[in-house]
Amino acid sequence: MKTDMKITKKSNQFLVLSALILMLVFAGAVGTVLANEGLLTNEGPETVLKQCVNKTISILNDPVYKNASEKELLHKVLFNECEPTFDFRALSMGVLGRNWRRFSKKEQNEFIKYFSHLIAQIYFEKLDRKSIKDVSIRYIKTTMLPPTRSGIKRADVTSEVTHNGIKTPVIYRMLKRKHGKWKIYDLKIEGVSLVLNYREQYRNKFMETPEQIIEELKKKVNM
Amino acid sequence: MKNPTYLIPWLIIIFITCMPISTFAQNKDTGVGLFDDYSINQNNKQVPDPLYWYNYGMYKFNDKLYFWLIKPVTKGYKAAVPSIIRSDFKNFFYNLLFPVRFVNSVLQGKFSGAGEELTIFLLNSSAGCLGFGRPAQKVFKLKNSDEDLGQTLGSYSIGEGFYLVLPVLGPSTLRDFAGDVGDFFLKPVNYLELDDAAIGITAFDKINKISFRLGDYKTLKDSAIDPYSAIKNAYIQLRREKVEQ
Numbered sequence: 001m002k003t004d005m006k007i008t009k010k011s012n013q014f015l016v017l018s019a020l021i022l023m024l025v026f027a028g029a030v031g032t033v034l035a036n037e038g039l040l041t042n043e044g045p046e047t048v049l050k051q052c053v054n055k056t057i058s059i060l061n062d063p064v065y066k067n068a069s070e071k072e073l074l075h076k077v078l079f080n081e082c083e084p085t086f087d088f089r090a091l092s093m094g095v096l097g098r099n100w101r102r103f104s105k106k107e108q109n110e111f112i113k114y115f116s117h118l119i120a121q122i123y124f125e126k127l128d129r130k131s132i133k134d135v136s137i138r139y140i141k142t143t144m145l146p147p148t149r150s151g152i153k154r155a156d157v158t159s160e161v162t163h164n165g166i167k168t169p170v171i172y173r174m175l176k177r178k179h180g181k182w183k184i185y186d187l188k189i190e191g192v193s194l195v196l197n198y199r200e201q202y203r204n205k206f207m208e209t210p211e212q213i214i215e216e217l218k219k220k221v222n223m
Numbered sequence: 224m225k226n227p228t229y230l231i232p233w234l235i236i237i238f239i240t241c242m243p244i245s246t247f248a249q250n251k252d253t254g255v256g257l258f259d260d261y262s263i264n265q266n267n268k269q270v271p272d273p274l275y276w277y278n279y280g281m282y283k284f285n286d287k288l289y290f291w292l293i294k295p296v297t298k299g300y301k302a303a304v305p306s307i308i309r310s311d312f313k314n315f316f317y318n319l320l321f322p323v324r325f326v327n328s329v330l331q332g333k334f335s336g337a338g339e340e341l342t343i344f345l346l347n348s349s350a351g352c353l354g355f356g357r358p359a360q361k362v363f364k365l366k367n368s369d370e371d372l373g374q375t376l377g378s379y380s381i382g383e384g385f386y387l388v389l390p391v392l393g394p395s396t397l398r399d400f401a402g403d404v405g406d407f408f409l410k411p412v413n414y415l416e417l418d419d420a421a422i423g424i425t426a427f428d429k430i431n432k433i434s435f436r437l438g439d440y441k442t443l444k445d446s447a448i449d450p451y452s453a454i455k456n457a458y459i460q461l462r463r464e465k466v467e468q
Contacts, residue, residue: 118446201456205449
């Protein structure tokens with residue numbers, strides 16, 4: 001009877017131990033996955049933004065892309081690096097305003113694809129190894145904004161970009177969905193909001209069909 | 224039971240219960256919540272453009288003027304004159320506009336800003352060698368307040384009126400144009416005996432300024448879906464931001 005007890009106790013201990021180990025391994029795996037997605041680290045908007053900017057600068061300084069012939073590849077690499085830090089869906093919704101509802105799911109996705117590349121194209125065209133050397137960025141403050149009714153957190157990260165001795169205030173408007181990272185959904189350069197500027201341009205296009213709007217956009221993007 | 228009318232109340236109930244859900248979904252779908260404060264902010268109020276055809280023509284004229292004359296001239300100037308000298312000139316002309324910034328700061332009741340402007344002017348005109356240097360900003364970390372009469376009028380809650388594209392000078396509004404006319408009398412250059420000299424100096428000042436932003440206009444135009452309304456909206460947003468400050 002006594003030995004029996006001992007055995008069960010031992011096997012119990014073994015069970016508990018192996019369960020613990022399993023749990024730890026599992027937690028570790030989940031943890032790394034979550035951390036990679038930026039869900040566990042609970043990074044603030046400023047940290048996410050800084051990571052994106054620093055990565056962009058290090059890519060631009062990478063000697064691999066020294067030749068002008070590598071420009072296309074460089075732009076591709078930069079796009080893939082920066083894309084996760086932007087919420088191009090929210091950005092596109094803001095840009096199209098009322099027009100958004102006229103787009104089918106497929107057309108919406110198509111618009112997002114081309115519009116994100118247009119935005120990238122503008123910025124990458126101005127960014128190169130030479131110009132990045134005399135650009136300095138200063139982070140000034142992060143202001144939390146009231147969240148939306150559906151519980152999306154929002155924040156403004158204010159920064160100042162100095163280039164050629166000219167200081168330009170740049171505000172990144174960011175959002176955080178319940179299970180997501182902080183992402184940029186608007187840029188305010190010298191007080192001019194990118195979303196509002198494009199919204200004004202699309203306001204007069206309510207007569208055009210979504211296909212026409214997408215076609216027009218396609219022409220501006222070299223993909 | 225064969226009569227289908229009994230279905231009607233049920234349909235109504237189903238319809239009513241579904242309604243708030245569908246409107247909620249729609250709100251979510253258009254990202255309304257994310258851009259709510261954009262409409263509360265006066266940024267979203269439209270500025271009328273009753274002179275559209277004149278403005279559009281003037282926009283085209285200025286556009287050609289820029290690419291055919293101003294840009295090549297500025298390019299040559301930029302290549303010939305080193306950036307240190309160009310920025311000295313920029314400082315000099317900026318210092319000369321002190322009366323505009325000072326008077327408008329006072330008119331807006333921003334007395335500390337006006338005082339700072341005065342200090343900057345005195346410092347830079349003396350220690351900064353007639354304003355070519357800017358020790359007030361560089362050493363003493365003083366800050367300019369870029370006020371003008373258009374902003375002053377805006378701070379008195381006077382609306383923009385309507386959009387106006389001026390020849391050579393570019394985008395403006397009725398209010399800002401009125402402001403420019405007023406500010407004209409606060410610019411020392413305009414008190415020169417010779418009108419030609421005043422125009423020449425003003426043109427040089429503009430070219431010198433543009434030499435720091437060569438390419439910006441092309442970027443703005445290239446990125447736009449509709450360049451005319453992109454420029455109009457950028458101007459309006461920029462000015463509203465300045466009025467708010």
